[in-house]
Amino acid sequence: MKRPAPRTMTLARIWLQQIAVLAAKEIRQLLRDRALFIYTVYIFTANILIAAGGASNELRDAPVRVHDADRSVASRDLIYSFQEPQFRLAGEVDSPTEALRLLDRGEAQMVLDIPSDFEISLRRQQPAHVQALIDTSQANIGYLASSYTARIVARYSEPWVQRNIIRAGGDPRQLPTIKNELRVWYNPGLDSKWFNTISELLTMVTVACILLPAAAMIREKERGTLEQLLVSPLTPLQIMLSKLLSMMLVMLCGTAVAIFGIMMPLYHVPFVGSVPLFFLLAALYAFTNAGLGLVAATFARNSAQVGLVVLLMVMPIVMLSGTWTPMESMPVWLRGLMYFSPLRHFIEIAYGILLRGAGFGLLWDSVLPMAAIGVALFALGLARFRRQFT
């Protein structure tokens, strides 16, 4: 009879080896789960491309309809001040009624109504009026349209004002004016693709970091393999760590592909700060979110349920953590609540390192709360892990 070979491995080495074996299994399973694998590849590649090219909250090519009752040189000058890329002249209308109809049907973003005494008023040095009717059903776009319009009209009236001052015997150059010297930092080209792709990446990283470990855990639960693991000498900590580490690795690879393979070469998104620091903190972020996913998996009984639970968690996190809208525009109580959202802190970190080149010295007040949330969630998941079987 053959005796088992004497154990030369220390317990600690076995402990780590068990985690490694399980983590390798997780990755292998992910590669074989065609649907989940394609989904994972998609969110780090095609999805970033779509975010860069598609969704934009700038004002672009807004159709402008004009009702020009004046038909003068002055009115034509004003009309042609509305130019691309913000506006696009979509033609004239014969009557204000027609203009309203087009607004109602969404065929015009804005209707510019110029009265018949426009040029005469200007020449007589009297106030001239124009009316702009703006569709603000999309508040953001409407707001932009109205402010651009105000700026265009103000610029248009400037030479008329100067002419009037000269005519009154004054020198416009001596008038006290404020010259606004704008310097755009961190995104000098004001390229919204930078912001959009980073936001999309952060959103997708959040989804992946919650969903993948949750899916890995629920898969074991559904197929009964989890019980097999519980009967083995593995501890719950090892089981959870193996899921966490493997999915963290997947997420870091995906992030690297998205940043170095798509965002930097295609959209020239800068990577100003330290690459190792970014990936180290991204790993910490993955840990924090995996805790959330693993907690979700202890409450759900099957994949469908865990999908719904994850959806419920991800929506508010993504909407309210400042990815797409600034934190400062939210009510104070919500801002306080969002302090517990890991994404809120990771946004500071990601934009800080990528665009501003921030180091740990600047980011610690985001890193510490994120780490604390992660440890708390992981501990909760661990506590729930045993209890879900009793």
Place this chain on the structure above:
Amino acid sequence: MGQAALVAAAEPPLVRVDGFVKRYGRRSAVAGVTLDIRHGEIYGLIGPDGAGKSSLMKAIAGVLSFDAGSVEVFGTSLVSEAAAELVKDRLGFMPQGLGLNLYAELSIEENIDFFARLRLVPAAALAERKERLLAITRLAQFRGRPMKHLSGGMKQKLALVCTLIHEPELIILDEPTTGVDPVSRRDFWLILSEILHERGATALVSTAYMDEASRFHRLALMFDGRVLAEGRPQELRRRVPGVSVQLRAGRQAEALARLSSRFAQVQALGAWIHVFAQDLDAAAADAEIRALLDDIPLDEMSSTEPELEDVFIASLHQKTAAPFADPASGQSFAAVRPAAADGAAIEARDLSRDFGDFRAVDSVSFSVRPGEIFGLLGANGAGKTTCIKMLTGIIPPTGGEGSVGGIDMRRAGRAIKQRIGYVSQAFSLYTDLTVVENVRLFAGIYGLTRRETEDRLAWTIANGGLAGYEDETAGSLPMGLRQRLALGCALVHRPQVLFLDEPTSGVDPVGRRQFWQILFHLSRVEGVAILITTHYMTEAEHCDRLALMYAGRIVADAAPAELKRRVAEEAGGLLEISASPVLPALALLRGSGFTDAALFGEHIHLLAADADAAGARLHQLLSQAGMTVGHIGRRPLSMEDVFVHYVTRLERGEAMQ
């Protein structure tokens, strides 16, 4: 043969299936089946999972298209969906799965009403039928209870009522008795017979239990999409000539090896050995076995007519002896057992477990010695799985204590878990990993060294018959192989205690026998203590000791032969009576004090003290009532008889209190 059957044979068949072929993608599920079902009979389809039973039944019910051949129901050929619609009114179909076609939140009555409205049953007819069916099934007093709170047997009866509410002429029942406890199963068969008789309807019923063959008038043995044999149960048993021999010999493992060299079907059943001596009569078999055993002392030997399972396996022309059944091969794989192996390997002391208000396991106590195969036998929901989960430390008990190697499982550390092997229900393998990857994964989990891992991998592949399947994913393996892979993974670290939770569900008889041979070897040669649960009554005979579980309690605990002996002592021997007409005969017998009389197809089984004298008395009783009595003969007690006896005794005791 009864008069009714003769008349029926002359009529055109109710269902005619000819050259039926069904494929799912490239996989062929049914490969050319031809059979007829006659008016008024209970026709059985017997076979393991994947034999093609469900596909065939669904096609006959008109809910599944097929690839070749023809299916004719009530004379209408089911060539299109429109044709299928023509017959659907006249048939009832109950799909597989306990109560899966019912609505868990609805009460018994709401479920029945729902199906009745679906079938456009007029209100007056519904009221009358509902009362009648509820009375027959004895569900009337529970009519307001939600379906989810019913027992397995009650769910099955409710499903039957819902299938019958529109009074179909043909009812198709897909595995209605799988996982149902034997008492409820007997009840179910009786109710089905009564209803069919009363209404003159016909039934097509499938089952995975070979021992249910005697419930049918005629049946088809199915395997791998084909019909192996078809006919009346008695005819099928005689299809392969030979006798079934039970013997007890010293040096069991050696005896087994010697017999395996001559006979294709040899298996160990606890302390017994079962041999199917094909083509031999009783005397010749006796002589050959004695010659083979030679110097091995023979304690007992008797022969009976072959079991259907023997016939089934003989029809497949397969040798069932697995390679490692031969202890002379010298390959050995269990760990060296510690000296303290004399004590109990597994022990349950007053183990209880509540789920909310429901007590799943109620003060269960037993112990398993090293080298012993201990069986927990019971229906779905009897508490077997909960017991195993407590003993493996997956869930903590509400009360009592479960220990392995003397250590309480609630405080089980790494050392004790390293000594346990566990195969959970439905073989929880990683189905998306290959055979090799699964074994390596579990080797890694148990911290085996690289050399140990390669050793165990080679052992699992060789002894599990997995050669050639190394790189197949576990999910693509046939059930039998999957089961042996699961066992291999559970044995990768050479455990001394093995827990197996319904490891043979859905596996074909050949695979089941091979599996039992591995277990036998593990227990006898390696001294592994094995705790196994099953709902196959016939499988229980393989165990050294058996605990019958019912509603969370153990109702009896002894060796299978001892259990049978006790029942014979308490209630007498088993008599088989063939009388016509059979249903009134059954009613008469039940009314005359034989309350345990049960219907098996065209026969009645009952327990009678002093069986020979009772036979004459029964003959007289039935003849006086004007019934034709065929034969009355003794039959060996089956484990199902034992189970039913203990449960009814328990229930009777409780009713008196």
